[in-house]
Amino acid sequence: MRVGLLTREFPPDVYGGAGVHVEFLARELARLVDLDVHAWGEGRGDGVLRHRSWTALDGANDALRTFSVDLAMAAGLQDCELVHSHTWYTNLGGHLAKLLHGVPHVMTAHSLEPLRPWKAEQLGGGYALSSWAERTAIEAADAVIAVSGAMREDILGCYPALEPGRVHVVHNGIDTSLYRPDHRTxxxxxxxxxxxxxxxxxxxxxxxxxxxxxxxxxxxxxxxxxxxxxxxxxxxxxxxxxxxxxxxxxxxxxxxxxxxxxxxxxxxxxxxxxxxxxxxxxxxxxxxxxxxxxxxxxxxxxxxxxxxxxxxxxxxxxxxxxxxxxxxxxxxxxxxxxxxxxxxxxxxxxxxxxxxxxxxxxFGWDTVARRTVRLYEEVLKQA
CATH class of the missing domain: 3.40.50.2000 (Glycogen Phosphorylase B;)
Structure with a gap:
């Protein structure tokens, strides 16, 4: 199974919880599937293809710049059997790949734009665009992963058009070999x-x-x-x-x-x-x-x-x-x-x-990855 994993953050550019999630999930998924990671940035290597926003949009609203990255990602997913996007920054890319290449789209919701109204302070009119991108992708996705039971309830509350059976809970994980007590000072x-x-x-x-x-x-x-x-x-x-x-x-x-x-x-x-x-x-x-x-x-x-x-x-x-x-x-x-x-x-x-x-x-990442792959398999059977 060849899977395209779409993310804004990926090492060495990780600054939030969603980036940590993708970093460790990708490590474990690579042992179970043929994985291509598409991330923001420059260059290619170690199974990671990086995309930057179009230079013609330098200085434009961040939402427009994000959409240009999504277009580039969608164009590069032609060989994948399934795409899996994370956060609104790549959800539209996953949705476009679904339409363009005829492959299932799984998306993980790490947060929801309707529940983050303060983003209008950051994005201005781009908040309307990010909200549109998330709604479009989530309502059309073949499966939506919620990182908690509470998140699943939020998803269904914000997007009542989404069939509840398409929303699955897979908790975040933690690498307890890296995160363990260090008594040095x-x-x-x-x-x-x-x-x-x-x-x-x-x-x-x-x-x-x-x-x-x-x-x-x-x-x-x-x-x-x-x-x-x-x-x-x-x-x-x-x-x-x-x-x-x-x-x-x-x-x-x-x-x-x-x-x-x-x-x-x-x-x-x-x-x-x-x-x-x-x-x-x-x-x-x-x-x-x-x-x-x-x-x-x-x-x-x-x-x-x-x-x-x-x-x-x-x-x-x-x-x-x-x-x-x-x-x-x-x-x-x-x-x-x-x-x-x-x-x-x-x-x-x-x-x-x-x-x-x-x-x-x-909360081990190996367990999270196995649950995720089982969901991929279910989605592909139904495709």
């Missing part, structure tokens, strides 16, 4: 962390979805002995970048021990930071699954997260971490949950151990 020392004090850690993009402003306000009043480490980069817009910087300055004036790392760190460095954190915090306002929570759990770290989307399918409240309702008291709830974990290191240790056990036992 060189990264902590280079950042300048005080190893005698605990710290809470955030890792993610500066975007409305990730709830970073909520976090910056919530941690003002947590245990003053705790440090705060923010691995936060890739702001969606100049406006949210300015908002983040203003809140960071206010937080730094209000308490000491606040550290901002304004870039995406290499994976080994993130693993070390996750390992030593007293708590990992995920304040997302929208999260289909939240792969970063799995990464923290695999490193043996308790998680404090918002009770939204698919997060409760990963973080077991009271066992591997604490979940906070996204309500009017959200920021205060985050602070209380963080203080609960910081105030009971023994309970935190038990949560971390349980999280590692759950990540290893239930």
């Amino acid at each position: 060189d990264v902590l020392d280079r950042i300048g962390l005080d190893r005698s004090r605990p710290y809470v850690l955030f890792v993610g993009r500066i975007t409305r979805q990730k709830g970073v402003p909520h976090l910056l306000r919530a941690v003002r009043d947590i245990d003053p002995a705790a440090q705060v480490v923010l691995c936060a980069g890739a702001p969606d817009t100049p406006e949210i970048d300015r908002e983040f910087r203003d809140l960071f300055r206010e937080l730094s004036r209000a308490r000491e021990g606040v550290h901002w790392i304004p870039r995406m760190l290499p994976r080994p460095e993130v693993v070390q930071l996750l390992t030593h954190a007293a708590a990992f915090v995920c304040p997302s306002v929208y999260e289909p699954l939240g792969i970063v929570n799995l990464e923290a759990m695999a490193c043996g770290t308790p998680v404090v997260a918002s009770r939204v989307g698919g997060i409760p399918e990963v973080v077991e409240d009271g066992r591997t971490g604490l979940l906070v309702p996204l309500d009017d008291d959200f920021e205060a709830g985050l602070a209380r949950a963080l203080d609960t974990v910081l105030g009971d290191p023994e309970a935190a240790r038990r949560m971390g151990e349980a999280g590692r056990e759950r990540a290893v036992g239930e």
